[in-house]
Amino acid sequence: MSQRKATSQRKIGCFAILVLLALPVGAADPAEELKIVFIAYQNPNQLIEDVRPVTEYLEKKLGRPIRSFVATDYAGVVEALRYGSADVGFMGPLQYVLAHEQVGAYPILGEVYNGEATYTSRIFVRKDSNLDSVEDLRGKTMAFVDPISSSGFLYPLDIFKRKGLVSGRDDMESFFDRVYFAGGDEQAIRAVLNGFVDAAGVGQYSFSLLRPEERDAITEIAESLPIPSHCVVVRKDLDKTSVARLRSALLALNDGSDRRLLQYLYNVDGYVEVDASTYAGVARLAKAYGFLRRSGG
Amino acid sequence: MLLKRGLRISLIALGLVAAGGFIDRLQAHIVPAERLHPIAESHRRLVFALNLNPIPWDMVGDDLATLFPGGVTKSARAALEAGIEAESSAQRRAAAQQLLDEATRSVTGLLAATLEEGKKHIEDYGKASAALETARQIWASFEPAVQATDPIAFRRLGQCWLLMSSSLGSPGILDLGAVAPDARTFREEAEEVIAYVRGSFSGITTQRSSRLAALPTLSETFDPQAQPPVQLPPGHDINKQLPRPRQVLNMAERGVDEGETALIALGDMAFDSSFIFGEPARSLAISCNTCHNKSMTNPGFFIPGLSVRPGGLDVSNAFFAPHANNGVFDPLDIPDLRGIRFTAPYGRNGRFGSLREFTRNVIVNEFNGPEPSPLLLDGLIAYMLEFDFLPNPLLEADGTLSADAPASAKRGEVIFNRPFEAMAGRSCASCHIPSDHFLDRRSHDLGSVAGSGDDSRDGALDTPTLLSSSTSGPYFHDGSQPTLESVVRWFDQHYGLALGAAEIVDLVTYLETVGGGVDAYEDTIYTLDAELEEFSFFLSTFELLDARGERDLIDTTLRTVALELRAHKWDVQDAQYLPLLEEMASLMDSAIQANLEGDTARVRERVAEYRERYQENAEVLR
Numbered sequence: 001m002s003q004r005k006a007t008s009q010r011k012i013g014c015f016a017i018l019v020l021l022a023l024p025v026g027a028a029d030p031a032e033e034l035k036i037v038f039i040a041y042q043n044p045n046q047l048i049e050d051v052r053p054v055t056e057y058l059e060k061k062l063g064r065p066i067r068s069f070v071a072t073d074y075a076g077v078v079e080a081l082r083y084g085s086a087d088v089g090f091m092g093p094l095q096y097v098l099a100h101e102q103v104g105a106y107p108i109l110g111e112v113y114n115g116e117a118t119y120t121s122r123i124f125v126r127k128d129s130n131l132d133s134v135e136d137l138r139g140k141t142m143a144f145v146d147p148i149s150s151s152g153f154l155y156p157l158d159i160f161k162r163k164g165l166v167s168g169r170d171d172m173e174s175f176f177d178r179v180y181f182a183g184g185d186e187q188a189i190r191a192v193l194n195g196f197v198d199a200a201g202v203g204q205y206s207f208s209l210l211r212p213e214e215r216d217a218i219t220e221i222a223e224s225l226p227i228p229s230h231c232v233v234v235r236k237d238l239d240k241t242s243v244a245r246l247r248s249a250l251l252a253l254n255d256g257s258d259r260r261l262l263q264y265l266y267n268v269d270g271y272v273e274v275d276a277s278t279y280a281g282v283a284r285l286a287k288a289y290g291f292l293r294r295s296g297g
Numbered sequence: 298m299l300l301k302r303g304l305r306i307s308l309i310a311l312g313l314v315a316a317g318g319f320i321d322r323l324q325a326h327i328v329p330a331e332r333l334h335p336i337a338e339s340h341r342r343l344v345f346a347l348n349l350n351p352i353p354w355d356m357v358g359d360d361l362a363t364l365f366p367g368g369v370t371k372s373a374r375a376a377l378e379a380g381i382e383a384e385s386s387a388q389r390r391a392a393a394q395q396l397l398d399e400a401t402r403s404v405t406g407l408l409a410a411t412l413e414e415g416k417k418h419i420e421d422y423g424k425a426s427a428a429l430e431t432a433r434q435i436w437a438s439f440e441p442a443v444q445a446t447d448p449i450a451f452r453r454l455g456q457c458w459l460l461m462s463s464s465l466g467s468p469g470i471l472d473l474g475a476v477a478p479d480a481r482t483f484r485e486e487a488e489e490v491i492a493y494v495r496g497s498f499s500g501i502t503t504q505r506s507s508r509l510a511a512l513p514t515l516s517e518t519f520d521p522q523a524q525p526p527v528q529l530p531p532g533h534d535i536n537k538q539l540p541r542p543r544q545v546l547n548m549a550e551r552g553v554d555e556g557e558t559a560l561i562a563l564g565d566m567a568f569d570s571s572f573i574f575g576e577p578a579r580s581l582a583i584s585c586n587t588c589h590n591k592s593m594t595n596p597g598f599f600i601p602g603l604s605v606r607p608g609g610l611d612v613s614n615a616f617f618a619p620h621a622n623n624g625v626f627d628p629l630d631i632p633d634l635r636g637i638r639f640t641a642p643y644g645r646n647g648r649f650g651s652l653r654e655f656t657r658n659v660i661v662n663e664f665n666g667p668e669p670s671p672l673l674l675d676g677l678i679a680y681m682l683e684f685d686f687l688p689n690p691l692l693e694a695d696g697t698l699s700a701d702a703p704a705s706a707k708r709g710e711v712i713f714n715r716p717f718e719a720m721a722g723r724s725c726a727s728c729h730i731p732s733d734h735f736l737d738r739r740s741h742d743l744g745s746v747a748g749s750g751d752d753s754r755d756g757a758l759d760t761p762t763l764l765s766s767s768t769s770g771p772y773f774h775d776g777s778q779p780t781l782e783s784v785v786r787w788f789d790q791h792y793g794l795a796l797g798a799a800e801i802v803d804l805v806t807y808l809e810t811v812g813g814g815v816d817a818y819e820d821t822i823y824t825l826d827a828e829l830e831e832f833s834f835f836l837s838t839f840e841l842l843d844a845r846g847e848r849d850l851i852d853t854t855l856r857t858v859a860l861e862l863r864a865h866k867w868d869v870q871d872a873q874y875l876p877l878l879e880e881m882a883s884l885m886d887s888a889i890q891a892n893l894e895g896d897t898a899r900v901r902e903r904v905a906e907y908r909e910r911y912q913e914n915a916e917v918l919r
Contacts, residue, residue: 078470098470143459147467148474183430183462194444196455212867216879291474 033067034058034242037077037086040070054264061249062242074099074148081105081235088246090266091233093282094150094291100276100283101292104236108247110274111229113205117272118226121155124192124207125199127219134163134222140198142176143188152185154285155224156201169289185209193217228278232271247273331531334434338531339363340404340511341438345530346602347393348508350615351626353602354381357396364400366407373399393509401511405494408435412487415461419480422468429461432490439494442512442525447497449518454493457486527577532601535587540818541827542593542768545635545685555834559841563850564680566835567673570857575665578617582860583664585677592684593817594633594769604628609776612663621662630776632761633769636686639734640762645774647740647759653678673850676838686734686764687814696731702810709807712800719792725804728760735763735811744791745773766812781808825868826919832858833911839904843897851892851900858907859885870919878918881910 036055040047047070055066069086071077074095080086082103091099091107099105110117125131131140137160145152160166165175172179180197182188185206191197193214200206204223207215232250234243253262254270262268286292333341339360346357358377361369369377373396380392415428436458444451464482469475497513510525529535548558555562567573568585578584588595588610596608603611605628613623629645642648643655656677660666669677691702698710713725720727729735737760746756758774772778778787782805789796796804819827835858842851859882866878888903911918 075468075470082471095470098473102471102473147476148469179463180459181463181465181467182459183426183465187433187458187462191455191459194455195452196459212864215867216863 031064033065034062034088034246035067035069035080035086036088037069037071037080037090039074039077039090040072045070050264054261057253057258057261058246058249061252062245078103078105081233084235084237087235087238087242089233090230092150092230093228093279094148094154094286096231096233097279097283097286098148098291099233100279105233106236106276107231107233107274107279108243109232109250109271110278111231111266112269112272113229115269117229117274119151119229120204120226121151121159121201121224122204122207122220123156123159123199123201123222124189124218124220126192126195126217128217129198131198132221134160134165136221137199138165138175139177141178141180141196142172143180143182143191143197143200145185145188145202146181146183148291150227150282151203151224152188152201153181154282154289154291155227157289158285159201159222159224189218225281228274228282230266231274231279330534333437333531334431335363336404336407336435337437340400341528342530342532342601343400344397344509344511345528345616347397348615349602350386350389350622350624352380352389352393353626356602361396361400364403370399370403373403390509397509397511401498404435404438405498408432408438408494409491411435412491416480416484416487419465419478419483422465422478425478425483426465429465433458436490436494439498439511439513441528442510445526446523447513447516447519450493450497450513450516454490457490460486461490527580529581530601532599534597534599534607535581535583536597537587537590537595538593538597538818539824540820540822541824542591543687543816543819544591544593545687546683547685548683550685556837558679559838560676560679561683562834562838563673563676563841563854564678565831566838566854566857567677568680569831569835569861570853571860572853572856573660573666573669573673575618575667578664578666582864585659588631589634592634592637592681593765594631596770598631606771606776608771612659618662618665620665628776629774630771633765634681635684635765635769636734636762637684638682639686640736642738642759645758647738652681656681670847670850672845672847673853686762687768687817689764689811689814691810691813696733696735696811698807698810703806705803705806706810707807709800709803709805709810712796712804713807717792717794719794725788729763731811736760745777745787763808763811765814767809767814768817769812781805781812784808823868823870823919825865825870826915828861828865828868829911829915829918832862833908836904836908843901848892848895852889855885855889855892855900855904858882859889871917874914874918877910877914881907884910 036058038047038051048068051068055068059066069080071080071089074091077086077089077091078095078099081089081099089105096105096107113119123134123137125137131137144156147153157166157169157172160172160175161168166172180191182191182200185202186209188200188202189206189210192200193210199221207218207220210218232246234246250265250271251273253259253265259270262270283292343357343360343364346353346360354377357380361373361377365373376392376395376399380389380396383389383392411428411432415425415432418424418428436454440451443454461483464479464486466476466478467474493513493516497516497519498511508525512525513519514521548561549555568589571579571582571584574583588598594608598604598610599607600610603614603616605626609628609630611626611628613621613625613627615622632645637643637652641652642650643652649655649658653674657669657674660669691699691706693699698707702710713729716722716724716727728737728739728741730737740757740759742754742756743758744756746758749755766772767781770778770780772781772784773787778784782801785796785801785804785808788794789801835854838854839851841847842854862878862882862885866875866882869875869878884903884907888900888907891897891899891903
């Protein structure tokens with residue numbers, strides 16, 4: 001699903017509904033809370049504890065109270081941004097594109113992992129499978145992560161489209177024997193390891209979810225186009241001063257004594273400035289694969 | 298702040314939010330704990346616990362409470378009580394078997410009910426996906442056993458889970474990208490899983506090894522010859538410290554070329570080798586170094602049911618070496634081996650006069666290993682005799698404090714040497730003799746051990762050294778004292794020494810000063826280059842073993858290098874060298890095969906090729 005998001009949990013869903021109060025939109029008032037919604041994959045209560053040093057840092061830097069919430073799915077994040085119950089959220093590329101389409105939210109910073117602001121999806125197979133290329137997967141079974149995922153569906157599927165093996169989401173089974181959505185990066189790559197499927201299309205970091213002794217059984221046979229990293233997204237109406245200060249405070253973490261706080265922000269290496277154009281490629285793909293309305297993107 | 302156990306904990310805690318990247322960039326051989334649902338965790342731990350003798354009934358009781366969320370059934374409670382009160386091994390085993398049967402039935406029922414919940418709410422993505430996720434996590438109770446003993450069903454059921462996940466569809470983001478659920482597929486696949494768990498686990502099999510295990514014995518495709526995997530219970534931690542302890546080897550400190558000390562190299566290999574042990578330690582890759590990492594005690598080592606606190610283990614247990622189980626739960630603090638050549642006798646009660654006897658007992662009777670050859674034992678002893686205490690500039694050769702020691706420590710030194718009437722006129726230094734490595738080589742009963750009965754005389758323990766002790770906690774034979782301060786307070790209270798608060802501070806400072814030393818830990822968490830260098834050291838023993846025709850020890854050496862290399866290769870910082878590291882491991886595989894076939898020429902060739910690869914690439918393999 002993403003570079004940070006190689007998790008064993010289904011990430012896109014709405015099994016936990018975020019109930020947040022809609023608050024009025026206004027200019028930067030020092031007394032007004034800046035509301036940040038974090039996405040949690042495993043343990044929301046623990047995450048709130050983990051990010052406390054970050055919210056304390058931001059309160060100091062921005063000179064205003066910070067209120068943090070946790071959502072367990074992106075739909076909750078987008079809802080919160082739509083109704084102003086959150087000002088800031090963290091999202092994957094495809095989720096951002098869809099959120100932009102729906103509620104006008106826009107990205108201000110991209111995450112850096114292992115020194116890169118992009119990552120890739122990869123097609124993994126068992127080493128003993130005699131499958132050497134994506135062409136060899138004709139008539140085979142395939143696991144993706146989730147129907148709405150950049151690295152766990154859109155980009156790995158695009159590998160097959162660029163080779164002319166599929167034309168889109170609707171004719172996948174003309175090439176594959178069967179396509180599954182495993183519900184998480186770990187479930188998808190383990191489905192290959194355990195021989196439930198022939199191949200999986202997942203984010204590059206999913207590999208490291210396997211135990212070291214398991215990794216030797218798996219190999220990659222294809223890699224996607226670079227995917228712009230996950231991003232910090234703000235709601236459409238957040239005042240420019242707040243946006244500028246938030247961007248500046250988070251960028252300041254890249255260097256200096258507060259750098260240690262990055263470990264609480266999904267353990268990123270740092271941030272880079274981004275805007276909607278950074279994600280134009282994702283939007284094009286989303287449109288090409290029918291995720292956006294015809295006027296969208 | 299990522300030091301020692303802090304890092305170990307962080308690996309698990311931060312895996313919560315960043316599992317992939319974090320593991321990628323840090324030490325891949327530090328294995329984060331498997332994340333399990335409480336039901337799966339308790340069930341797996343129960344299986345482990347019910348095979349112990351004595352059975353840790355408190356732990357069993359806690360896990361039963363988890364496994365019966367609606368309340369432990371009357372029959373399970375009765376079985377628990379029968380087990381606790383059992384007067385024979387037959388009664389104990391019967392109770393254990395009944396408990397496992399009841400608990401397994403409860404888990405299969407919970408799994409089925411959770412899937413039924415998913416079926417019921419298939420049109421409500423949130424509820425259905427939550428139910429599926431929970432069911433899949435409960436399934437982890439059985440997954441390893443099914444994979445090993447019923448691989449056909451394992452594969453089919455794996456596809457069931459995938460189909461259920463796929464049939465959930467997606468609600469999209471505010472309807473964009475929404476996919477409708479497929480209720481029929483979900484229902485059919487859920488029913489297949491439910492039928493399997495309900496129909497296959499109604500009986501508990503005792504395998505040929507007589508271990509209790511929850512196995513799908515009633516499945517048509519169950520393989521009765523297959524053995525369930527050896528697993529430690531959830532909650533265990535056998536990872537080693539990171540950064541690694543700094544090991545002080547006497548010959549290395551003297552500048553000796555490690556490539557020319559073949560016997561010591563053999564011992565180093567054996568110390569790191571799980572192949573000198575028997576099952577199950579061998580399959581779990583446990584070696585001497587697991588508990589005595591680089592000769593320092595491993596303070597995080599913990600196995601539920603066999604440890605009472607981190608840093609300890611009951612070494613006479615039914616899991617690692619059933620033949621030598623003493624039937625008593627008596628976990629011991631893992632001893633620190635630094636300076637071991639000065640600290641005879643050995644064992645917490647000083648029961649072994651020689652290091653050789655002690656070491657053989659660990660191999661054969663604590664970890665079920667085959668009888669070690671004289672050469673192997675010679676190597677292990679030669680290696681351990683090189684373990685030095687940490688250099689300590691604050692101590693003189695006679696054990697007195699140097700002029701640079703803090704004033705508080707010097708005041709503590711006076712207290713340490715002061716005779717106490719309450720201790721029959723003896724001082725701390727009477728037993729911890731400063732000029733003799735702070736020990737007296739005798740055993741004393743201080744009252745820290747509960748006796749076996751009235752007036753029993755079984756509480757005497759060997760006086761431990763205080764050198765390097767500031768990094769060897771916890772303390773006492775059972776690790777019951779977490780800090781040096783708690784040790785001082787124990788003596789103060791036990792003997793009624795009436796030490797003042799300032800005296801306690803001074804005495805603790807003295808102990809910390811005596812027990813301190815320079816650079817207890819390495820200054821990096823990246824260890825691959827050091828490990829590879831050590832593997833070369835292991836292989837430096839090859840010519841000695843080859844000349845003596847020691848094919849078994851050659852086999853152990855090659856296997857150890859291959860296993861360790863594969864465990865550590867993921868630490869390489871530049872992934873382009875992974876294939877090279879795998880090639881080096883494969884050269885060891887090839888040498889192992891040649892050795893088995895008696896083709897000594899080919900073994901020599903492969904070892905030479907390995908050395909060549911390493912020499913050519915040593916600079917980049919980090």
